[in-house]
Amino acid sequence: MERKPNLDKDALARILSEFKEETVELPLAAEGAPGDALSSDAGAMAEKDVAEKPSPPASMAQDLATLLSSHGLPGVLAELDGRNATDAPPPAADRQQSPGRRDQPILDAPTTTTSSSVPVIPPVERRAENPETAGQLVASPAATPASPPTSPSPPAGSRDETPKVGAQAPSVGAPVRTSPPAK
C-alpha cells in the first residue's frame, strides 16, 4: 500500500497563495536588535502597543485594590506574621462555624459591618503588642464604619455564616491580627 505523504505541497501552495505575500528577513543572532525585521504592519502594531501601554500603577496591590473597590468588592485588613496560623484561632465568623478546627482552612464568610463604603487601602494603625491578645484574631476600631450605622452591628454569634453573592460585602478596615512570630 502506497503511503500518502504527510504534506500535500500543492495544497499548501494553494493555501499560501491566498495570503498576502510578505517577506520578512529575520536577523542573524549577531546582528540587529529584536524587532528590526518586523514587517511594516507588525512594526506599526508594536508601536501601537507601546503607545497604548498604560502608565503602570503605583503597585500591583494598589491596582487591584482600585479595581476591586470599583466593583464594590472590599477587603479585610489583616496583620500577618510568622506565627503558625494553625496556632491562632480563626476569626469570630469562622469560629462559630467550625469551633476547634484550628487546623482547617478559614472558610469564606462575610463580615457583618453595615458600611457600604468602597474599600481603599487604609492606614495601618494596629500592632499586636498586647500579649493578652497575642495569637487572637480580633476586630479593630477601624472596623467601625465611617458614618454611624443606622442599626447596631449584630453580635459575633449572630453573624451570617453563609457567603451570599450580592450580599453586603465586608468593608475594608474590618481587620484581624495575629501575634508576633513564635520563635
Added chain:
Amino acid sequence: MIFREGEPANRFYLILEGEVALESYDKERGNVLIQTIGGGDVLGWSWLFPPFTWHFDARALESTDAIFFYGTRLREQCEEDHELGYELIKRAAQVMMLRLQATRKKLLAAHALGG
C-alpha cells in the same frame, strides 16, 4: 505561616507593608525559598484556578500588613461580571509570570550548584 502548600486556597492578599517568603518544601533540602515579596505585591492566586489549593508556602518574615479578599466570593463575582473576571485574570497572569520567572531562576541556581 500564612498558608501552606496543598491547603485549600480561599483568600488572596494585597501586601501593604512587610515581607513574605514564598517557599516550597523539599524532602532533602527542607523549605526552599522561591521568592520574597513585600509591600505593593500580591499574594495568592490559587483561589482562582482549580484545584484551588496553594502551590507554595507563604510565611511572613516580619510583621506584615495586608488586605485580604475572600476567594470564593471573588470567583462568584467574576462569573457574574466577566469584565471584572477578565481584569483579574490579566493581573493573575502577570503575577504567575513573575512566579514562574522566580522559579526558573531558582531552578537555574540549583542546577549551577549541582553541576
